[in-house]
Amino acid sequence: MKSKNYRFPPSIVRDVNHKGMEKLWKLMFKLEKDHVPKYHKWMENEELREQTASDRLSLEEEFAMQQTWLLDENKCTFIILDKETMEGTNNELESMIGDANLYLNVSDDDEAAKLTGEIGLMVAEPQFRGRGLGKEIALCLMRYGIESIGILKFQAVISMKNEISIKMFEKLHFVKESASEVFKEVTLTRTVDEDFIRFVRKSTSVYQELSTRPNE
Numbered sequence: 001m002k003s004k005n006y007r008f009p010p011s012i013v014r015d016v017n018h019k020g021m022e023k024l025w026k027l028m029f030k031l032e033k034d035h036v037p038k039y040h041k042w043m044e045n046e047e048l049r050e051q052t053a054s055d056r057l058s059l060e061e062e063f064a065m066q067q068t069w070l071l072d073e074n075k076c077t078f079i080i081l082d083k084e085t086m087e088g089t090n091n092e093l094e095s096m097i098g099d100a101n102l103y104l105n106v107s108d109d110d111e112a113a114k115l116t117g118e119i120g121l122m123v124a125e126p127q128f129r130g131r132g133l134g135k136e137i138a139l140c141l142m143r144y145g146i147e148s149i150g151i152l153k154f155q156a157v158i159s160m161k162n163e164i165s166i167k168m169f170e171k172l173h174f175v176k177e178s179a180s181e182v183f184k185e186v187t188l189t190r191t192v193d194e195d196f197i198r199f200v201r202k203s204t205s206v207y208q209e210l211s212t213r214p215n216e
């Protein structure tokens with residue numbers, strides 16, 4: 001584990017903003033300023049906002065949010081690029097197909113879950129859904145969380161109506177921990193034990209962290 005202080009030190013944020021997944025031909029970059037307009041366009045879709053429990057924001061608010069995420073050492077945001085489009089066009093914005101986030105939560109009282117990582121995932125372009133990508137990205141995100149940050153427990157907070165997402169996390173060995181009738185959400189969790197680390201590593205045999213570029 002590179003981080004012992006349960007946070008993303010600035011060096012880690014800078015170092016791990018470019019990752020590659022050879023098998024499914026996808027790349028991930030940290031969410032940067034240039035990505036925001038396309039992200040904003042995705043979030044204009046009401047169904048996506050409902051599925052991801054997101055508020056509708058103006059473009060200006062979205063830019064402000066990106067800066068907040070960038071500066072917040074407990075939030076790690078990635079953009080998912082389609083590698084095939086990227087190789088054909090060398091155009092990052094055209095290649096963007098979704099985002100993947102890890103939010104850190106440090107608990108003082110629960111030793112077993114001292115460092116929890118909440119996963120947020122969106123394959124925003126519908127033609128890329130249902131092809132195994134969501135699962136693979138979640139696995140890569142968790143491998144990064146385990147190996148580079150030292151996360152001890154993962155959680156996903158999902159709308160009760162979002163059966164696909166609930167099924168996906170169950171496939172990833174998460175179990176339902178709680179439900180909120182008020183917010184109409186369920187929380188699925190998974191403790192990082194030896195079995196889980198073995199499962200994540202086996203499922204991400206092609207995972208690798210690639211080179212970096214500075215934050216913007």
Ligand SMILES: CC(C)(COP(=O)(O)OP(=O)(O)OC[C@H]1O[C@@H](n2cnc3c(N)ncnc32)[C@H](O)[C@@H]1OP(=O)(O)O)[C@@H](O)C(=O)NCCC(=O)NCCS
Binds near residue numbers: 048129156158164
């Ligand atoms: C939820 C989401 C991330 C899943 O990603 P995906 O790439 O479409 O899913 P995958 O192809 O990796 O499938 C993962 C699992 O989800 C379930 N699943 C996927 N598509 C499904 C469908 N149409 N019907 C039922 N279950 C489905 C399956 O259990 C599947 O595992 P399996 O292939 O081993 O059976 C993606 O659909 C998405 O971004 N949707 C819109 C935004 C959203 O809901 N985000 C999640 C907020 S918590």
